[in-house]
């Protein structure tokens with residue numbers, strides 16, 4: 691059990707370089723053109739300024755490649771590219787926004803004691819939605835096992851988090867942050883919890899297996915199920931982007 695884990699460090703470590711402290715939170719908009727439609731959205735990153743600059747520039751590169759394949763995207767894309775280029779140049783510390791985004795994740799401004807239940811809500815919500823639908827079987831397993839694991843886990847609160855799952859940071863980034871924050875038992879328990887949710891509907895969909903593998907990689911753990919079920923996957927490096 692690992693409800694509250696004391697952490698010796700004063701600041702969170704950047705999940706990308708694991709060296710410098712987290713200084714800012716950045717929302718990077720993107721547009722992807724499909725043949726007749728387009729997708730627009732944003733991805734949220736927390737990290738040190740240097741890594742966030744790289745993230746914004748990477749998105750400029752990706753948008754330059756794949757952002758053009760529809761008329762609307764072709765109009766929006768140049769605007770976003772220049773916006774992201776601007777962001778890359780002017781990444782500065784954003785303590786307020788960082789505090790808000792950390793709070794959404796259940797993390798206090800300075801690591802000391804943090805709320806594993808909020809993390810469990812967020813990670814479980816992402817796992818439930820991994821295959822694109824909110825299946826009741828998965829939600830109810832998430833709630834039951836969540837309550838067994840964490841005494842303050844509330845099904846209602848979990849369902850609320852589930853309703854804004856799109857606004858949560860990405861699972862791979864949450865896992866990267868948790869690598870430096872959770873102890874080994876907590877990491878293992880978290881992974882087993884997510885695995886149980888994935889299996890709740892009787893099968894682990896491809897998207898769910900992929901998410902479980904990314905979580906294990908970024909937490910730097912090797913769960914047994916993963917070794918047995920996916921010995922074809924030999925990748926061991928972190929998935930940071």
Ligand SMILES: [Zn+2]
Nearest residue numbers: 704707738741
């Ligand atoms: Zn960094």
